[in-house]
Amino acid sequence: MHIHQIYYRQFIYFVNSLLLFLSMSFYFATKRLQYACKVKRS
Structure with missing residues (x-):
């Protein structure tokens, strides 16, 4: 039991x-994706 x-x-x-x-x-993966999207837009 124990x-x-x-x-x-x-x-x-x-x-x-x-x-x-x-x-x-x-x-962290979602953060990285958001960062990548921001970089692509600018």
């Missing part, structure tokens, strides 16, 4: 960090 809880906690932590990483990369 081992299950530890694995569950590690899994939740891993998923949270993965989601954070994905959202950060998505945010």
Whole structure:
């Protein structure tokens, strides 16, 4: 039971960090696209 809880906690932590990483990369990608569009317009 305790081992299950530890694995569950590690899994939740891993998923949270993965989601954070994905959202950060998505945010930077959109920022880069907006910057590229601005550069193209000017």
